Amino acid sequence: MNTPAYQHEVIVPNQGFPFKLFLFEGNNGKYLREKHWHRSIEIFAVQEGSLEFILNEKHYPLETGNFIIVNSNEVHAVRAPKPNRTIVLQIPVNLFSAYYTEEQFIWFSHGEKTYDSQVTSMMFELFGLYTERKIGYELQMMSLFYQLQYLLVTKYRKLEVHEELLKSNKQLKRLGVITSYLKEHYKEDITLEKLAGIFGYSPSYLSRMFMKYAKINYKDYLQSVRLEHALLDLQETEKEIGEIALEHGFPNSKALSNLFRKRYGILPNEFRKQIKKTKK
Missing domain, CATH: 1.10.10.60 (Homeodomain-like)
Structure with a gap:
């Protein structure tokens, strides 16, 4: 039997960019997104307030200034009982294809790092540039995006993953x-x-x-x-x-x-x- 050719949660990037950047839909609070997964890499950076992630049954509470990386095909749920301001960046996983392991796979860690503040500051600056849209903002955004990719690949990528x-x-x-x-x-x-x-x-x-x-x-x-x-x-x-x-x-x-x-x-x-x- 032939399988229908459906693709799971395709990302539609922001116009002119290879990624999607937006304000989290649960910003008003009283929000619950049940378990789901998708092909993209997602980064959630909390600018104000708090929310909670459940990744593979493990809870990750996020406060102001925290962020989390959600990997491709990683099952997760999101809870935001209170209002918050969270910036979300979705990156198509194929943008990391040059850094796949031999199994054509890439995985980023969730653990705390000493350079976490770099990621959040880049995320907040990216969204600020996108909101203001001053002359040349596209160049600034792409420069920041490449820096962020570099940080992910060099500091967060896991080179050994279990079977x-x-x-x-x-x-x-x-x-x-x-x-x-x-x-x-x-x-x-x-x-x-x-x-x-x-x-x-x-x-x-x-x-x-x-x-x-x-x-x-x-x-x-x-x-x-x-x-x-x-x-x-x-x-x-x-x-x-x-x-x-x-x-x-x-x-x-x-x-x-x-x-x-x-x-x-x-x-x-x-x-x-x-x-x-x-x-x-």
């Missing part, structure tokens, strides 16, 4: 193709059996892939995708909660409300009221 990490990375690439398809069809009644059949796996094998490598079961992953879309509609539209639920694959408003309260500790209508207050 299990290589295997996990390979499996998450395969799962990435499947989850990209799922993200396009999440509104449908797409069962594990149906998805497995599309990609030529047995349901039990695909279920084990999700649990072993993504650390989440299939049903929870699908519900997380649906919930993220519902969350956006709650923030940006005036649609009824029941309408939002049905549009995004939930059987009814009660199912959406129960999951929403479980994940965010608040009901959808209460969340919407809070959003309206902050906009006044």
Whole structure:
């Protein structure tokens, strides 16, 4: 059976640059992004406030001035209960291809370094230049970006990685193709059996892939995708909660409300009221 050619979370760079730079979407707080992964390298640098990362089941609390590197195909979740100002840089992994190991692989450490302040200052300066956009800012940004790449490759790159990490990375690439398809069809009644059949796996094998490598079961992953879309509609539209639920694959408003309260500790209508207050 031929596998559909879906690619997982393709980066669309900022115009004129080989990377994507932006303000973290959870800057208003009360934010939770469930377990996910992608092909890009990501750097999160906290300029104000705090947030928490969960990478491969390990917790990394970040305060003002801290940053974290998220590797390609590294499973992570993000929690930002309070307002923050965090700069995010996404770098296509192929920009590091000249520095791959023999296994065509690259991995950066998360550990504390004595030169951490260099990374955060570069990130903040990059975003400042991009925001102000004075004459010649493109040249300044590319110069800073190359310095940052140099620091990553020379100070953070791990030259020895264990076999299990290589295997996990390979499996998450395969799962990435499947989850990209799922993200396009999440509104449908797409069962594990149906998805497995599309990609030529047995349901039990695909279920084990999700649990072993993504650390989440299939049903929870699908519900997380649906919930993220519902969350956006709650923030940006005036649609009824029941309408939002049905549009995004939930059987009814009660199912959406129960999951929403479980994940965010608040009901959808209460969340919407809070959003309206902050906009006044």
